[in-house]
Amino acid sequence: MQKPFPGHKPSHTTKKERERRYAKSNERIAVILSRLYAGEILSMRELADEFDVNLRTIQRDVNERMAGFPIRKNGDRFGLKWAEQNETAFTPEEISVLELLDELSKKQGNAFYSKAHNLLKKLKATAANPFYAKLDMEDIGDKLTVATKIEKAIKQKRLLQCVYKMEENKHDIDIKPLKIANFEGFWYVIAMDARNDIVKKYLLRNISDITVQNETFDVSSEMEEKLENAINVWFDAGKEPFEVRLFIDAEVAKYFRVKPICKNQAIEGEDSDGSIEAVIKITHEMEIVPIVKYWMPHIHIVEPKWLDDMIRKDTEAYLSGEKMI
Structure with missing residues (x-):
């Protein structure tokens, strides 16, 4: 058997070592892909420094292991093709609108912001948002599912069955939802009581167990006008202005x-x-x-x-x- 010459390092590795490298490689690629789908444009050299690997390892990741993804390269930098297309599709004014919406979404709580931010970032990735908005609004992040069902009912003009909490008591109510409104930072559902069509305001955070009914209802143009002109939660749709x-x-x-x-x-x-x-x-x-x-x-x-x-x-x-x- 031929002896290895001085300074030669064995090329074989143990199974445990190969599994460790494989897992580390998969973890690195998963992080890179998540950042790409968030809309980032990445640098291979910067990634090599970040993950403490040589440049050829990152190049192999991009050119071989991620070959099936729609990646567009420009020298050292690379990103997803759809992300670059989206970025160039917006005018400066539209980009400003997206950045402002991103800032406003922060005021709706962490759960809402995380969803809105990721969605807006897919449309246009920005390094820093120049907007700041001081809006004191209650956090309804944990009520997104409820709000979505109410929104659907409003658009389709369908009755809702739900549970409404008042102080320590819960009540089963049937309502005709008209608007989701924010007054002085609090979110309300403006709706007609299905029993008598009296317009009431319900705190969104106190609504639960929603069921959208098949029964529909109509809203008069006069009612729509009153809702559009409401200044705050004190408005009374039952009175003449x-x-x-x-x-x-x-x-x-x-x-x-x-x-x-x-x-x-x-x-x-x-x-x-x-x-x-x-x-x-x-x-x-x-x-x-x-x-x-x-x-x-x-x-x-x-x-x-x-x-x-x-x-x-x-x-x-x-x-x-x-x-x-």
């Missing part, structure tokens, strides 16, 4: 021009100093009272007088330290 005339001084008028109180806001007068007179329609006084109080003293109600008197009474009671009823 009434006008409120507001005086807004010049110091803050610009904000109400850019972001109207509601869709039906109309500016009916403007003073030389920039102050404006705006008219809105509401169904409940509490749709506008919190807004006026928030912007005091820059805004007050001109008409109706009873509503202005209500706010003045509340303010006087607060300043005097009295308990408001």
